[in-house]
Amino acid sequence: MHEIVLILASVMFGIPGGIFVLVAVQGKLRDRWRRQYVSQELARQDVLLVNTKRLLEADPSRPPEVLAATVVRCLDDARHALAIFRTKLGGEVRSLTASTLLARDEAMLRLKEQARAAGFDAVLNIRFETSQVLPMTVEVLAYGTGILRRRDAS
């Protein structure tokens, strides 16, 4: 009798628990790989991103264009549950901080890619907007103005 209860209990909690842990681990690993790629790409200096209006001089022969990128990200269920637990304890919600930062970097990277594709080499006046489109999802909008820098300026 005892054994049956034990087996039932371990099946009932063990399988969902195992899936939970696996999901959390794969989510974390996937984010880490993505983060490595994104920060490596962002470190490339071919397109300069700034949030000022006038620091860089534009080439008048190339009209500027607005570039915008949106990224929506969410945490996996396991880290979501841990994040909710964290809001009861207080302190920094690290998983969410990292996830939001990744969403923003991803948006910046897409701005960079768009700029490169359009033949620009700088994005001026970058702004960020953050919102929630669904509970526990982060939506990041990054937008700016792509320009071609004046060659003789530097």
Place this chain on the structure above:
Amino acid sequence: MAKDRMMVVTTETVPGHRIVEVLGLARGNTIRARHLGRDIMAGLKSMVGGEIKSYTELLTSAREEALARMLEEAEDLGANAVVNLRFTTASVMQGAAELFAYGTAVRTEPE
């Protein structure tokens, strides 16, 4: 601390200094939560109105943290100043608030 060596301004240029190199965007963020007890107290406070001090403190310390992370990144880029600093806050989760600081890392010389 990076804060002591770095000039941070919300304007596009640093008064009295010339910008010699533009290095790119520096950013820092943090998402903070207050514990359940504070949430309950804040709920009670919202019945009578007024400033919710615990949340003010929470966001103040979060802002300082975000700023410090941004300065660290600016330092890694080799900057000695950050211009056009902007802060944004967002609520990405019930009971937690995000603070995000960003600016343009530059190298300046006194004029």
